Amino acid sequence: MTLSVTEIENGREAVQTTVPGPILLLGAPGVGKGTQAKELVKLWAIPQISTGDLLRFHKANGTPLGAVAKGLMDRGELVPDDLVNDMVADRLGKPDTARGYILDGFPRTLNQAGWLDTRLAGKAQEQSLPVVAVSLKVDYNQLLRRITGRRNCPVCGTIYNIYAKAPKVEGICDVEGAALVQRADDTEAVFAERMKAYSALTEPVVEHYRSQGRFVEVDGDRPIEAVSAGIIAAVKRLRAT
Numbered sequence: 001m002t003l004s005v006t007e008i009e010n011g012r013e014a015v016q017t018t019v020p021g022p023i024l025l026l027g028a029p030g031v032g033k034g035t036q037a038k039e040l041v042k043l044w045a046i047p048q049i050s051t052g053d054l055l056r057f058h059k060a061n062g063t064p065l066g067a068v069a070k071g072l073m074d075r076g077e078l079v080p081d082d083l084v085n086d087m088v089a090d091r092l093g094k095p096d097t098a099r100g101y102i103l104d105g106f107p108r109t110l111n112q113a114g115w116l117d118t119r120l121a122g123k124a125q126e127q128s129l130p131v132v133a134v135s136l137k138v139d140y141n142q143l144l145r146r147i148t149g150r151r152n153c154p155v156c157g158t159i160y161n162i163y164a165k166a167p168k169v170e171g172i173c174d175v176e177g178a179a180l181v182q183r184a185d186d187t188e189a190v191f192a193e194r195m196k197a198y199s200a201l202t203e204p205v206v207e208h209y210r211s212q213g214r215f216v217e218v219d220g221d222r223p224i225e226a227v228s229a230g231i232i233a234a235v236k237r238l239r240a241t
Contacts, residue, residue, distance in 0.1 A: 018236045020044050020100035021129030022120065024107070024209070025231075026202060027136035029194045030146040031220050032227065036136065037102050039228045047096050050104040054087040055079065065090070081111045089119065103131070108201055113208050132238040133209040134231050136220035140195070147191045151180035213241060 023040070027033030037048045058066030065087055069079050088106055091097070107113040113131075120128055138146075149163040153173035160167050160180060167174050209215040216238060218230040 018232070018239055019129065020046055020235055021239065022101060022103060022116075022131040023235060024103045024131050024133040024205075025136070026133060026206065027220065028138070028143060028198050029191065030143045031136045031138050032224070033104075033136055035224060036220075036227055036231060037104055039224065040102055040231065043228065043232070044100065046100045046102065047094075048102040048104055049088070049091055049097075049106070051084055051088070051106045051108075052104075054084075054091055058087060081109060081115070085112060085115050088116070092119075100129070107131075107205055110204050110208055113205050129239070130212075130214060131209065132235060133206065133215045134234050135206065135215070135217045136227065136231075137217045138220045142221055143195075144188060144191055147186050148188055150186050151182055153178055154181055214238060 020040075025033055025037055025040070027036075040046070041048050055066075055069055057063075059070050060066070065083065068083060069087075072079055072083075084106065092101070107116050116131060120130055122128075145163045146161065149161040151160045151162060151167075151171070152158070153160075153176055155176040155178045156173065158173055158175055159165075160173075162170075167180065171180050172178070173180055206215060216234040218227065218234055220227050222230075
């Protein structure tokens with residue numbers, strides 16, 4: 001599905017007229033998915049639901065689900081789909097999800113996607129909107145520059161990029177005058193492995209939603225506001241089909 005210029009320009013207007021429902025936001029490392037999730041949370045006043053956040057919440061609060069997850073993780077075992085599904089189900093039962101929510105890191109597998117589809121189909125009619133999946137796309141080389149060009153100030157936390165947002169003096173923070181550092185995993189080799197893992201993990205889920213006409217790609221290599229407008233226009237279009 002390709003978005004027209006008009007749809008992108010009218011994206012902001014769609015905020016008031018579109019009930020977002022469940023939105024799966026996909027994006028490779030460095031694509032800006034986290035930034036866009038925060039924008040959509042503000043624009044639509046809906047929550048972002050992250051499986052990582054749910055795991056930390058349940059473990060920190062000693063819930064029955066958290067206790068099971070902690071035991072598995074302490075033994076070096078993976079948290080199974082059924083347990084993750086139970087955590088998501090608990091979160092989706094909260095009243096702030098009634099109009100919609102941004103899914104982050106879930107569903108990661110076909111099993112999870114099938115479980116979510118079944119759960120939503122069994123809800124009351126006014127709450128039964130299916131998941132739509134929106135993928136942010138940015139050229140591989142551009143993503144590589146975003147990742148490998150990152151430099152952080154260890155004092156104030158300011159993030160620079162030697163290709164797009166370089167400091168005034170090479171290697172030195174404009175604010176603190178401290179030497180900038182590069183994260184150990186912000187290398188080309190690590191990025192290549194992360195991209196392979198992302199593609200392998202995401203592709204079956206993408207095909208699941210694509211085959212049902214509930215998937216769209218949005219150009220993520222634009223200013224933040226333009227990308228947000230593109231996502232909103234995409235959701236409006238998917239909800240209209």
